Amino acid sequence: MNTLAKEQSVDVDSREYVDALRHSCAHVMAQAVQELFPGTRITIGPAIENGFYYDFDGPHHFTEEDLPKIEKRMRQIAEGNHPFIGKEVTPEESRKFWEARGEKFKVELLDGIVARGEKVTHYSHDNYVDLCRGGHLQDTRGIRHFKLLSVAGAYWRGDEKNPMLQRIYGTAWPTKDQLDKHLKMLEEAKARDHRKLGPALDLFSIQELAGPGLIFWHPKGGLMRLIMEDWLRAEALARGYQMVYTPHIANVELWNTSGHRSFYKDNMFGEIEVEKGEYQLKPMNCPFHILIYQSRLRSYRELPLRLSELGTVYRYERSGVLHGLMRVRGFTQDDAHIFCTPDQIEGEVEGCIDFALHVFKTFGFERYQMEVSTWDPAKRSDYIGDEGDWGRAQAALESVLKRRGVPYKLCPGEAAFYGPKIDVKLIDAIGRSWQLSTVQFDFNLPRKFGMEYIAPDGSRKQPLMVHRALYGSIERFFGILIEHYAGHFPLWLSPVQVKILTLTEAQNDAALALESRLKAAGLRPAVDLRGEKIGAKIRDAQLEKTPYMVVLGPRDVASGTLAVRLRDGRQLSGVTESQFVSKLSQECAEKLTSPHWEQPQ
RNA sequence: GCCGGGAUAGCUCAACGGUAGAGCAAUCGCUUCGUAAGCGAUAGGUUGUGGGUUCGAAUCCCAUUCCCGGCUCCA
Numbered sequence: 001m002n003t004l005a006k007e008q009s010v011d012v013d014s015r016e017y018v019d020a021l022r023h024s025c026a027h028v029m030a031q032a033v034q035e036l037f038p039g040t041r042i043t044i045g046p047a048i049e050n051g052f053y054y055d056f057d058g059p060h061h062f063t064e065e066d067l068p069k070i071e072k073r074m075r076q077i078a079e080g081n082h083p084f085i086g087k088e089v090t091p092e093e094s095r096k097f098w099e100a101r102g103e104k105f106k107v108e109l110l111d112g113i114v115a116r117g118e119k120v121t122h123y124s125h126d127n128y129v130d131l132c133r134g135g136h137l138q139d140t141r142g143i144r145h146f147k148l149l150s151v152a153g154a155y156w157r158g159d160e161k162n163p164m165l166q167r168i169y170g171t172a173w174p175t176k177d178q179l180d181k182h183l184k185m186l187e188e189a190k191a192r193d194h195r196k197l198g199p200a201l202d203l204f205s206i207q208e209l210a211g212p213g214l215i216f217w218h219p220k221g222g223l224m225r226l227i228m229e230d231w232l233r234a235e236a237l238a239r240g241y242q243m244v245y246t247p248h249i250a251n252v253e254l255w256n257t258s259g260h261r262s263f264y265k266d267n268m269f270g271e272i273e274v275e276k277g278e279y280q281l282k283p284m285n286c287p288f289h290i291l292i293y294q295s296r297l298r299s300y301r302e303l304p305l306r307l308s309e310l311g312t313v314y315r316y317e318r319s320g321v322l323h324g325l326m327r328v329r330g331f332t333q334d335d336a337h338i339f340c341t342p343d344q345i346e347g348e349v350e351g352c353i354d355f356a357l358h359v360f361k362t363f364g365f366e367r368y369q370m371e372v373s374t375w376d377p378a379k380r381s382d383y384i385g386d387e388g389d390w391g392r393a394q395a396a397l398e399s400v401l402k403r404r405g406v407p408y409k410l411c412p413g414e415a416a417f418y419g420p421k422i423d424v425k426l427i428d429a430i431g432r433s434w435q436l437s438t439v440q441f442d443f444n445l446p447r448k449f450g451m452e453y454i455a456p457d458g459s460r461k462q463p464l465m466v467h468r469a470l471y472g473s474i475e476r477f478f479g480i481l482i483e484h485y486a487g488h489f490p491l492w493l494s495p496v497q498v499k500i501l502t503l504t505e506a507q508n509d510a511a512l513a514l515e516s517r518l519k520a521a522g523l524r525p526a527v528d529l530r531g532e533k534i535g536a537k538i539r540d541a542q543l544e545k546t547p548y549m550v551v552l553g554p555r556d557v558a559s560g561t562l563a564v565r566l567r568d569g570r571q572l573s574g575v576t577e578s579q580f581v582s583k584l585s586q587e588c589a590e591k592l593t594s595p596h597w598e599q600p601q
Numbered sequence: 602g603c604c605g606g607g608a609u610a611g612c613u614c615a616a617c618g619g620u621a622g623a624g625c626a627a628u629c630g631c632u633u634c635g636u637a638a639g640c641g642a643u644a645g646g647u648u649g650u651g652g653g654u655u656c657g658a659a660u661c662c663c664a665u666u667c668c669c670g671g672c673u674c675c676a
Contacts, residue, residue: 152671153604
């Protein structure tokens, strides 16, 4: 807590204070920008998570080089200790004020405020005035620990039909420590960026000749994917899922039936002509699983039917949105569709949640956030499906989370038009959240396809459909894993688990023999026989983030024991080979995220 | 898709109108070494691509591809 806050008896850690600080910072930035770049018009400048931004319109094209200049002027202004003063003004006064300055965006905002019947307020500090509903510090003294970060484009009012404004992002904090910590986190995030680490560790690449958004899994990444897939398949089978495989393209008639050709058209690759028909790459697996369901008449006795596939889909994402492994044009979903009766939904939802939590735990994610998206009853006509189904489904989603004691956020109005859902965002090692698993009801497709089952009374009923993905996409999940571990993968996922480093050529045979014994024991070893010094070999293995290194010199060959070095720098000597194998095997079997060796003496 | 910024050897960068360089990596040779970089040599580039301006273009202009920061959208 800083002295200023004490003096003003404010809780500097409260969200209100921090937001006020950031919002105030935005005002000061707008003042600085308008002073330094005359002719710049202002729009809005809110506080956001970790910082603030302000959107500008004007003749000057801002670049990163402008930021230090703006920052400097901001500091000067802030040091003036100007109080923030709010006052209510009449709409007429306000209009006159903004029109006189040619601030057309502010006039537009004013129109909105007036139309909503809200009070019009102006907030000023120093000689600067902004149309603003308030939420500021008492004065500019609290604005000390901030940094401008980047320049970006942003649509006026977030609508892509509107003109593009220039946005300057900044971060601001009550204390220097917090600012430094945040800047350090940004640096850390940059250092563990999967787009950098992935190719550096030879896990994957994206090839310009092949096209953007298409992933090439290299041998090491491919092996990791294999492990992730095998683990997931085994889990799914154990949980009563049945694995299926379906094609990558289908006749446009299928997409007409499913409705994707209308509501998902923009995200689908174009038609491929085949003889007299037209085909399209699949953007989703759902219709294919429905076709399997419909391949014969189904009885209620078969339900719940859980069809699962590692299904590769292709989506025509707009070029500007692609991002490493996180947002691509071709990806594989661990996709399953559960067809069930109304009285089975709660059990099925619970099964999904349970499975998702198991996935997180296994891969070492401790923290996550659940969001339940429900409909907005006021806009009933926007949704497909009957009210009873929606009600039951939403109740099931919530009651499962409550029963499991999983905290969640309710997001009314966030449901898709075809059903409510649970989205899971997991929090990675440095506190960032990622959208991952999703459990969604679908009241649309069963209807579109006329799905049925024979009920106990002999009547034909429509099954309920739940769509669920846990990894979400294997590509994205892999990207998150890389960043979460910064490349220091748990042993069971590491493509190379043990690197055997020879001291001299005399140990080559012993090294190769050890390698094959470790292989036979089910481990993934590699040898480094190069004529380099041991320091260089260790350095290289370390840069590859290999979990275990075994240094093999004459002493070790003579003693028959292993000199083991862990990725974290710990060294263990005199380890017997059987101890080593059993420790590593156990570490893999238990899927430990960090090795459990005792500290050496 | 939109706004802005980029692209030089496998990687990190230099040269900023006057014959493209360095370190690391690679290859070969020497070294046989005890826990994060031994020594030397060699090879590696139509400066993303295509046009244009110029006596001369990595450098200036136009187009295009891809990448980056965002917006919009999303697994």
